[in-house]
Amino acid sequence: MTLVLTTIVSGLCVGSLLLLIALGLGLTFGQMGVINNAHGEFIMIGAYTAYLVQRALGDPGSSLLLSLPVAFVTAGLLGVVLEVTLLRRMHRRPLDTLLVTFGVSLVLQQLARDLFGAPSVNVTAPAWLSGDPFVIAGADVPRTWVFLFALSIGCVLGLRIVLGVTPLGRRIRATVQNRDLAETSGISTAATDRMTFFIGSGLAGVAGVGVTLLGAISPTLGTSYIVNAFLVVVAGGIGQLWGSVVAAFGLGILESFIGFSIGQSTAQALVFLVVVVFLQFRPQGLIALRTRSIA
Amino acid sequence: MSTAERTAVTATRTRGLRRILRPRARLWLGTLAAALILFVVAPAALSGYQFGLLAQFLCYAMVAVGIGLAWGQGGMLTLGQGLFFGIGGYAMAMHLQLDDAGPGGVPAFMSLYGSGTVPAWWEPFRDPWITIGTIILLPAALAALLGYAIFARRVRGAYFAILSQALVAAFAILLIGQQASTGGSTGLSNFRGFFGYSLADPLNQRLLFFLAAGTLIGMVLLVRLLMRSRYGELLVATRDQEMRVRFLGYNPALVKTVAFVVSSVFAAVGGALFVPIAGIISPSDVAVVPSIMFVAGVAIGGRATLLGPVLGSLALSWVGAQLQDNYPSVWSYFQGALFVLVLGFLPQGFATLGGVLRRRKGDSR
Numbered sequence: 001m002t003l004v005l006t007t008i009v010s011g012l013c014v015g016s017l018l019l020l021i022a023l024g025l026g027l028t029f030g031q032m033g034v035i036n037n038a039h040g041e042f043i044m045i046g047a048y049t050a051y052l053v054q055r056a057l058g059d060p061g062s063s064l065l066l067s068l069p070v071a072f073v074t075a076g077l078l079g080v081v082l083e084v085t086l087l088r089r090m091h092r093r094p095l096d097t098l099l100v101t102f103g104v105s106l107v108l109q110q111l112a113r114d115l116f117g118a119p120s121v122n123v124t125a126p127a128w129l130s131g132d133p134f135v136i137a138g139a140d141v142p143r144t145w146v147f148l149f150a151l152s153i154g155c156v157l158g159l160r161i162v163l164g165v166t167p168l169g170r171r172i173r174a175t176v177q178n179r180d181l182a183e184t185s186g187i188s189t190a191a192t193d194r195m196t197f198f199i200g201s202g203l204a205g206v207a208g209v210g211v212t213l214l215g216a217i218s219p220t221l222g223t224s225y226i227v228n229a230f231l232v233v234v235a236g237g238i239g240q241l242w243g244s245v246v247a248a249f250g251l252g253i254l255e256s257f258i259g260f261s262i263g264q265s266t267a268q269a270l271v272f273l274v275v276v277v278f279l280q281f282r283p284q285g286l287i288a289l290r291t292r293s294i295a
Numbered sequence: 296m297s298t299a300e301r302t303a304v305t306a307t308r309t310r311g312l313r314r315i316l317r318p319r320a321r322l323w324l325g326t327l328a329a330a331l332i333l334f335v336v337a338p339a340a341l342s343g344y345q346f347g348l349l350a351q352f353l354c355y356a357m358v359a360v361g362i363g364l365a366w367g368q369g370g371m372l373t374l375g376q377g378l379f380f381g382i383g384g385y386a387m388a389m390h391l392q393l394d395d396a397g398p399g400g401v402p403a404f405m406s407l408y409g410s411g412t413v414p415a416w417w418e419p420f421r422d423p424w425i426t427i428g429t430i431i432l433l434p435a436a437l438a439a440l441l442g443y444a445i446f447a448r449r450v451r452g453a454y455f456a457i458l459s460q461a462l463v464a465a466f467a468i469l470l471i472g473q474q475a476s477t478g479g480s481t482g483l484s485n486f487r488g489f490f491g492y493s494l495a496d497p498l499n500q501r502l503l504f505f506l507a508a509g510t511l512i513g514m515v516l517l518v519r520l521l522m523r524s525r526y527g528e529l530l531v532a533t534r535d536q537e538m539r540v541r542f543l544g545y546n547p548a549l550v551k552t553v554a555f556v557v558s559s560v561f562a563a564v565g566g567a568l569f570v571p572i573a574g575i576i577s578p579s580d581v582a583v584v585p586s587i588m589f590v591a592g593v594a595i596g597g598r599a600t601l602l603g604p605v606l607g608s609l610a611l612s613w614v615g616a617q618l619q620d621n622y623p624s625v626w627s628y629f630q631g632a633l634f635v636l637v638l639g640f641l642p643q644g645f646a647t648l649g650g651v652l653r654r655r656k657g658d659s660r
Contacts, residue, residue: 007395010652012475029453033453035453035456036571040343063602086635089639090639092450093642094453095372095452095453095456096639098372098374098453099587099590099594099634099638099639100634100635100639102587102634103630103631103632103633103634103635103638104631104634104635105631106627106628106630106631106634107625107627107628107632107635110624110627110628111425111651113624113627114624160598192649203425223583227460227464227583230460230461231457231458231461234454234457234458239645263472264472265468265469265471266468266469266472268465268468269465269466269468269469269472270465271463272377272461272464272465272468273462273465276458276461277450278463279448279450279454279458280444280445280448283448283449283450283454
């Protein structure tokens, strides 16, 4: 029983991280059809931001909390730069954005390699996260996992509030549902796109800070998460917040269970296959946006 | 680029030599020129090392020809060609390993990592004909099954790209995980013979180059044949207006699957020939990033043209080989910039550069 619980908890931890990454990815994919391969590099930038903030401040506790907003803004601004300079001109060619952003990710990785060196660096976890694990019903739960879980749930709720209540959220939803109609109603969809990209990339930055709690930071950090995050977005349903939540935790727990029984590498491969098969039955993902288009 | 624009580009290009020669004559002349370059000029002009490199690049170019058909003509952006390249490559590598070990022998790496016995699923690859059959039929069957299932559910565009990427990621992870039977992340290497011919002999390496060159030319001709047929028209129509094709009574899923199967077999053959030429196959040859790099050459050369994918892929590999070893940092920036510039500003690749420039000039006048 304890074993099952441990496996579930470790799945929730993997899922929290996936969710943080997929949130931003799904946001920009849903609204603009942009498949942002450079999203993984925004994670990497968030992680290096945490590293730099800690080097500047010294104290692990306050630097972790401070690096969350700093990474959000840094990655977000970079995302806006990418959107304004490049992606805006490719609105009608979503498939090409996939390759263009791959080029961007190559450049960003090399930049990180030149700035910080190829060997990985570490961020020290603060004392209140590296202490004794919590014990829940006999299962050990490391404090960092709880922090990650809380962070991702916090981000989901924050995003939910922004999308649901604020004027910006209303504009974003209008643009997602019908871009032309939104434009006709006086919404500047270009400005909305920029803000969406800011939020989406910023969330990747926050995810990057979270990643530093789990392991070392290297220039190619983002590549290991991006494929999984894409799957979460697709499996959850494009632009569907709750779909992404269910898909992220579902995939995390699934991977954790398979990984526990037959080994980590096979688990990864199997999870990918499960998603491919799942999409055979629900090509629109868990939660589908109802539209009147024929496709 | 809209259809009207594309017609304009083709119209401006139909001049000069192209207008004088009839299509059939151009076909023969083009094939002759390609054969001359590959079979006479290349062996004479290149050093042994460069010659070997070019032979590898020819194998990559085979993958590119397939992607040109599936993506350029059929609109299916496949980021998972490494899967088929890998199936072809590993099938060939397994046969070569078993062949080197002799009848009943065990490949050296297996006694190193594993139990020292040959797994049951390796055994059939002792037979050269089963190996060749697997290299062609397994990717074809897999692509047909996957492709039809996916396309019939009307999964397309970005979804298809992401799925194909996930598949190749899963494949690479499995290869790395099963070290005892696949060699893990170091892959399979140190082959001594190729169907009875010694790979150490430079003459045989030259023959392998000719084999690859001939195969590549054959593939390009096959794609041209396909595109000139009614099927080719249907494929382009499906790319541009899938709904209309469906309403006309065709089955778009079937049309797309055929192109996907052909491109997968091309990739597998490329992988199979790559193994004896490069002397190694490892997960880093078939994973997510190399699969995107296969697409890169196609995008840069010109996805919707016949020769664009081949030339783009060859050029990119060649430049890469020059820069990668000496200036790895510059190569990364150059590659990234190339992606951004070509796809952002010249989406149909360098093959259309002439047309685009001419149109610009025409506009300003």
